[in-house]
Amino acid sequence: MMWKAAALYDAGKPCGVEATAVMYLAAEAAFETALRAVRMHGDFGFAKAYHVERGLRESVLPRLAPVSQEFALCYVAEQALGLPKSYDWRNDPSTPTNLEQCDMRMNRVKTMLILPMLTLLVLLATPLAANAWERGKVERFATLPPGEAHPEGITVDREGNIYVATVAANKPKTSDGTLLVFDPQGKHLRTVGVKGSSRLLLDIDFHPQTGKLLVVDYQTAKVLSVDPRTGASSVFMTVTGKDPGLDGLGFDAAGNVYVTDAHQGIIWKVGPDGGEGSAWVTSPLLKPTRLPPAIGANDMAFNNEKTAMFVSNTANDTIVKIPVTGSTLEPGTPEVFVNRVGGGPDKLMIDEHDNIWIACNQSNEILVLEPTQGRVIAKLGDFGGIDRDGAPIGFLWPTSFVFHGEDVLVTNLSLDYAAALSQHSDELGLTHLVAKNQRTIDGPWAAQVKVHTISKIKKRIPEGPDLDLATRQQDPAALLH
Known part of the structure; x- marks a missing residue:
């Protein structure tokens, strides 16, 4: 008509x-x-x-x-x-x-x-033949205790307890960093002050061989070894350069530790006992060239065969692939593996099928890419507003996640980046960015958040609109269900 x-x-x-x-x-x-x-x-x-x-x-x-x-x-x-x-x-x-x-x-x-x-x-x-992505159901796993905000790094111990580091931009500049511990069901067990650290803590993980809890201190550009009960800390790793921005942690089978430098475009490497890091890879592809946020190389992970490392560049919306050869994992020349990865690719993990899982902090979703061409095979989660208690519904600036049984646990940073940068640029060495427009699409929503949360969603890859049935039939193990 x-x-x-x-x-x-x-x-x-x-x-x-x-x-x-x-x-x-x-x-x-x-x-x-x-x-x-x-x-x-x-x-x-x-x-x-x-x-x-x-x-x-x-x-x-x-x-x-x-x-x-x-x-x-x-x-x-x-x-x-x-x-x-x-x-x-x-x-x-x-x-x-x-x-x-x-x-x-x-x-x-x-x-x-x-x-x-x-x-x-x-x-x-009537459902149409071209189905939309089945994004799954995002639920609240845990609520941060009053006074705590902006959860960032997350990891799990052998008993299934959850450890979360925060970017406590809501606290005074002289505050120590905060480590929150939850039981496997999301009940808050304790809050630990990380002595001798700044309040801006990012990635966190247990060393697979020594069992040490390693925490990235973004402001001081150090990796700390932290006692998860007392909060006592010692310096595990240092780096050099002008305004380094350490961000994500990774390990290899020999126990070497790899750390991304989101400002200088470097992957740092140090042995199992720590010390001063050496530049394992330096590349302009790992630097931030699109703002905001001013975060380049954010997180990384090796594939299962240890033939490549994949690195998320948050500012550029890219995944960078670094070829690796030999038993000592010698790096080759980095190249862009795939472009326009959601909005703000952040935490990156690789599952048992080599699928690449990425938390996208601006598009508020987790993307899953197959490892050969970087084709997206799942889009999980979404943002649904702020509830009556002031908590985000779904994901809001999801920065990090960890596999936890059948679930994926996701931290919602919920940070008004532009406001935080204007207040703390001197601490971060980013005063040159203050005059620029640093507003992000999540900023106005994050400013409304009063209750900070950790979300969960099922660890599964639903059948999406672009999945090739023939490929699935030829290689059923290629996708995780």
Whole structure:
């Protein structure tokens, strides 16, 4: 009907009946769809955080303006069916009353229009062949205790307890860093102050051989060895250079430790006992060239055969591949493996099938890429607003994650980057960026967060719209289900 009305208009022919019918049908369909959305959400349908109440509220407008539905029906009745005007009073006593005419006319027009409208609603409710991504269900795993905010690095010990480091930008500059410990069900066990550290802690992990808990101190550009119970710390690794920005941790089978430098574009390496790191790889592909945030090489992981390391560059939205050869893992020349990886690729992990899992901190999702071409095979999670308690619904700036049984546990940094940078640029050596617009799409939402959380989502790769069934049948182990 819409195309017919448009074609008549373009041809300079009368199209009033068709255009009015389209307006009527579209208004009815919009209102009915919005009403069903509210009913599907139950009482949450009235909560502003879910946005469906706005849809219902705004769907009333086209039923009233530019003309009401009743006037639209009357117009179609007069012009298409030749019925008299409902407001044309006649002296002939045999003529029905004005109200009776209106009722009869509307019934006839509704009969004429109801079938197309019902057909439209059925089509709207029918799943199309091109399915959208099945993103899974994001649930809250744990809530940070009052006064704690901006969870970042996350890891798991052998008993299944969860350790989380925070970027405590909400605390005074002289504060120690914070380590939060939760049990396997998400119950808060203790809060540990990391003595001798700054309050800006990033990645965290247990050394696979020594069992030491290593924590990246972003502000001091050091890796610390931390007692997870007392918070006592010692320097495990140092690096050199101008304004280094240490970020992500990784290990090889020999116990060597690798650390990304998000400012200088370096992968640092040190032996199992720590010390001063040496530059394992230096490349402009690991530097941040698009802002904000001013974070280049963020995290990295070796594939299972130890033939390549993959590195996420947050600012550039790229995954960089570094070829590796020999038992000593000699690095080759870095190259961009894939571009435009979500928005802000952050934490990177590789599963048992070599699929690459990436937390995207600006698009609020976890992407999973297959390892040969970098094709996305799953998009998990999303952001759904702020709930009535001030906690994010779904993911909000997901920076890090860890596999935990059948779940993926994800930290929601929920940081207003522009505001934090303006307040703490001197600490971070980023004063040159203050004059630039550093606002991110998550910033205004993050500013509303009062309760900080860790989320969870099932560790599975649903069948998406772009998965090749033939590939799946030839290599069933290629995808994780």
